[in-house]
Amino acid sequence: MTFLRRLATDILHFMLPPRCIVCGNRLTNGESHLCINCLGSLPRTNFHLSDQNAMEQMFWGRINIVRATALFYYQGEETHTVLHNLKYYDNPDVGRHLGMVMAEEALDSGFFQDIDAIVPVPLHNRKERKRGYNQCLYIAEGLSEVTGIKVLHKEMVRLVNTKTQTRLSKDERWENVQDIFAPSRRCKVLPTCQHVLIIDDVVTTGSTLISLAKAIESVNHGIRFSVLSLAFASEFRYTQETNPALSSQHSDE
Ligand SMILES: [Zn+2]
Secondary structure, eight states, X not given: OOHHHHHHXXXXXXXXXXXXTTTOOBOOTTOBSBOHHHHHHSOBOOGGGSTTOHHHHTTTTTSOEEEEEEEEESOSHHHHHHHHHHHHSSOTHHHHHHXXXXXXHHGGGTTTTTOOEEEEOOOOHHXXXXXXSOXXXXXXXXXXXXXXXXXXXXXXXXXXXXXXXXXXXXXXXXXXHTTOEEEOTTOOSGGGOXXXXXXXXXXXXXXXXXXXXXXXXXXXXXXXXXXXXXXXXXXXXXXXXXXXXXXXXXXXX
16 A cells, blocks of 8 residues: 555544444454454354365265355344445455455465466446445455456456346256356367366355356366355255265365
8 A cells, every 4th residue: 555545544544444244343453344243253163174065065966066065144234234335335445355364365275286377257348337335346356355366357257237136946046057158259268277276155055156267267276166155055954865966975176
């Protein structure tokens, strides 16, 4: 941060002290967006510490998955407030901050090992113009700041502006997002990668991420994927019936 920018921020903070986006208390030095209590109270998944977690299982047999994790479970008012801030209150820096928090928490576990690049889920142009930013890109940038792994956000595009997934069943969600991504004309690095980390804000059924991964596979057969999101909404139970790959050990590698 340059001297002038820091000075401007200090003056702004003096006139309008920043407050925690969850509880509204004034933030103290060293806190950013969330106070230390609210940040600590987000219900962590700690999936980065366990192999074969519920999130990873979503992708078994569907894509060549290596690891999957989310910062917190999507449950409770605090987590809704955080995601609403990120997506609808014009507060993308929350995403960057939580991306950094996540990277710091997962760094020592080896979660980021061997990853060549980070790919945020692209938004459709129209939606990105309307919102003004892609929240997944901000999460990716926060992760990159800590891990040093490059972000590729211009290599894949979203062709279809899908309607919201919220009220759809699992099958409808899959139909809703099938073939909605494609490599862009600038897709030069992805074909050379061996292992990429794809980023979403919330993962519910995994169908959006699977669709993006399939589009990446179209330019790089054999590429491996890890997945990371801020929130994991375990609305669906993955059983042998919904994913036959669960019937055996994770043996598709
Ligand atoms: Zn707070």
